[in-house]
Every structure is written in structure tokens, then in C-alpha cells.
Amino acid sequence: MQNVSNKINDYWFNRRVDEKCEIHGCNLYKVDFPEEQLICWKCLSETVETRKKNEGVEFSKIIKKRKSKDVLKRDSILTDYDLKAANFNNFKPNNDETTEALNKARNIAGEYLVKDNKFNTLITGVPGRGKSHLAMSILKAVNDYSDEPQSCLFISTDELFRRIKESFNYADNKYSEGNMTRLLTKVDLLVLDDLGSESSMNRDKAASDFVQRTLFGILNARKRTIITTNLNAIELSNMYNDKLVSRMEKGIQGHIIKFTDKTEDYRK
Template sequence: MQELNSSLSNSFSLLKKVKTMQTFCSKHPDCHMMQLEGHAPFCPMCVRQSKYERDTAIVMQGAWQSYRRAFHSVLQCDSIFDDDDLKPATFANYAVEKGSEAETNLNKARHIAGQYLDRNYKANTIITGVPGVGKSHLAVSMVKAVNEHIKPDAACLFVSVNELMRLIKDSFSNKNSPFTEQRMVKLLGGVSLLVLDDLGSEASFQSNHQEASEWVQQVLFGILNKRNRTIITTNLTSEELTKIYNPKLLSRMYKGVVKNDGVIKFTNATDDKRKVVF
């Protein structure tokens, strides 16, 4: 209390030293300039306006940061990985040999990621090929690059299809689960760019490729029917996908793919990066 009284006393003392001048502010013609002894003259209205603008700028900066986090952090907070080793993946740490198929596909992935920076680019991308060649790594790199550079900011998401289905199924018996079918279809259907990783795995773990369950296809259709900017990775060929999914779902997967040369294909020319040599 003593410190407060002392501060107020000092403020009143300064106010007594402020003198009203005969001159007027050039910006506010009705306002007299004022001067504190030993300091340059000032306009009280200009001071108030400056403070208001400064306070507004601080508020707007905070609002902008909150707005950007609301979009920018979706990728980090809401993505669903079944392999945490993928999280650090970027274009920079995707190892390739010069002149290899992997280098060609890396360059194509970079190019397509650049196209997704244009919100008017409406096309899906299929990354296909044998397991272990880095399809998921490229997909993570693409969505990260778009998430970082798209203007204005937009929500992006990476989702393992197999893990997504497991979490949704778990929500059937867990009322507190955030992974309800309704919420996940709405979330995945609404983001600007979505990666559906390892499509087909939910139906192809068995020795013979059986048709994906009707429920799985309904969930995927609900997501893809709302979208036209999706990156899909799969170990399966188009012929194998035809045996698993119904034509209506396939048509949603292939939106804009042929027209925009949206297939990134790996063959046996690219070594399995995860194979173990005994």
C-alpha cells in the first residue's frame, strides 16, 4: 500500500509539471499541445491513439497466433500414426541414390506438394508400390510441407487407416472415446489436405485378399465423398484394390488422379528400406 501511494504521488507530481501550450496538434486541430518540463511537446490525443493502436496490435497478434495454432497444430495434435518412427520424416531426410527410382519419386512428391499449396488444386494422389520403399515417409513429408507453407493456414492431417479403424471400433464400447465414427468422418472430411496411409491393410493382412467389410467401406466413403485433396498410400495395385473396394468408393479414391498425373509408383527397382539381411 505504501508503494502504491508513493507511485500515485509521483504521478501527480509529474502531472503538475505538464503545461498546456498555445499551439495545436497538426493531426488534431482542436487539441492543445502539452509539454512536460525537459521533454518534447506532445498531443494527448495522439498519445491515447498510439496506446490504443499498440494495445490493439498486441491483441491482434495474440488472436492471429491462436488462429494459426488452431489450423497449424492439427497435423501434430490429431494425426494418427501406427509407427512413431514416421513422425520425424521430411523430404530432407528421405535418402535416395542419384538417378534412382526413389529420387524420381521424391522429386515428383515435392512437385505435387507444391501444387497442393494452391487451394484450387483439386486432385487426389496415390503413392503405390511394394512395402518398405518409403511411401509413408514421402506422404508425411508432403503433408508437412503443405502444412508449413500453405497460405492462409489450413488444417492438414496424417492418418493410418488400420489404426483409425481400430480406434473407431474401440469407441463402440468406450463412450468417452474421442474417436467416434461421426467425429472422425467429420474431422477427416473437413481438413484441407489428408493422408490416408496404408489403405487396404485393413483387408489384406490375411493370405487371400478379401473384400473390405461393408462398415469399413462406409467409413472410407463417408470421408472421401467429402474430399478432393487426399494423398493415399497403398501396397496394392489398382487391380487388387478393385477386388477389395466397391466401384463407388474407388471412384472417390481416384478423383483427379489420372488427369493430374497423380500416381507415384514404386517397383522392385527400389530396395526395401526395412529389410533385414541375415
């Protein structure tokens, strides 16, 4: 073993030249692979370490993005499981209103790709026109194409409150008010789907204190939320208090998509 080591040392000693490295001031060595050139071992070592560090950073980004992308599939709460397949490509506009809605949703998704863009989006109108489809499509676009990893979450509001209420009898239930509030406030982009369905079919009746308190806790801590609702502005004001409505309306100027009776009910 000692002989091998001596031969290696002799090999490199014979390849050392008088020329010095301009950075480190040490002797250079002549090598023939991949082509004849002079190298500095210290420079080479630093290059290798830098490459390892960069590869480690890239790997960390990949892991972080993978974890962020998983949130949408793992933690979303859906009542319509057809929405799992929803995206911009399979949203089929059938008139000027739906074409405009699709184009606007695409533009909004593009804005949300920049994590620092903070605004809410309101998608309103009569049932069955594609509000939830477009909301999910925005999430998927951000989930798939954002350069900086973003966690996205789709929540059926009615089902959310049903699960929270069921958790009252189980202290360690994952759907406790505290757990869900923490999850919904931390994700980068949240959809609250079918807002208003959690309260009452009577649109002139105010939502319960519990519902309003929970929604306020979520929306007050957020700056990037997509809300879909069948309610119009007056009905929202009747159902929720002014402070809560003002939290819903953060930055929605230019980010409202509205469906009317001009568009047929897709479910029919």
C-alpha cells in the same frame, strides 16, 4: 495527491501550442523525448490502440497455429513409430525413380501450402519403398511452413478401423466411428496410409460395407487427401465401389507418385 495532479496539468498546459492537429483539430503539445516534436494526444491514443489490436491479432494467429500444429503429434494414428522422425531431409533417394518421387513430393507439399489448392495425392507401389515416409514429409512441410495455420493428420487405415471396431463396446470411446469421421473430415490435410490393408489380403475381394461406408463418408467430405496404397488401379477397383474410387481420384492428375520394383525395399 491533488498537488501532484495539479503540477502535471500545469506542465502540459505550459507545453500546449497554438498549432492544431490536421486530423482532430485540437491543440498540439511540444515534447522533448525521444526528440523535440509536436504531438496530438488523440492521434497518439489511436496509434496505441491500433498497436494493441494488431498485437492481439498476431497473438491469436500464433495460438491458432500452435493448436493446428499440435494436431499432427496429438491425434495421428501410427503403426510404424519410425515415421515420427520422417522428413524430406532424411529420405535418401538411391535411383532415378526415388529422386523423381522426392522432387514430386516436395512440389506437391509446396502446392498444399496454399490452403485454397484442393486436390488429392496418390502414392502407390510395392511395399517398403518409402510411400509413408514421403506422405509424412509432405504433412510436416505443410505443418511447419504454411503461412496460414493448417491442421495435418496422419492415419494408418488398418489401425483406424481396428480402433473403431474396438469402440463398438464402449459408447464414450474417443475412437467411435462418429468421432473419427468428424476428425478426419475437418482437418485441412489428411494422410490415409496403406489403404487396402484394412480390408483383406485377398485383393480381388470387395471391402466390407462398413469399411466402404466409413471411407466414403470421409472422402466425400474432403478435397485434400493424400492416399498411400500397395494396390494398383485394378486392385483398387476390385476392392472398392466406383463412387468411392472416384472420391479417391479427386484432382489426382499430376499428383501421382508411383514406386516399382526398380526401387529396393528400404526395410531390407
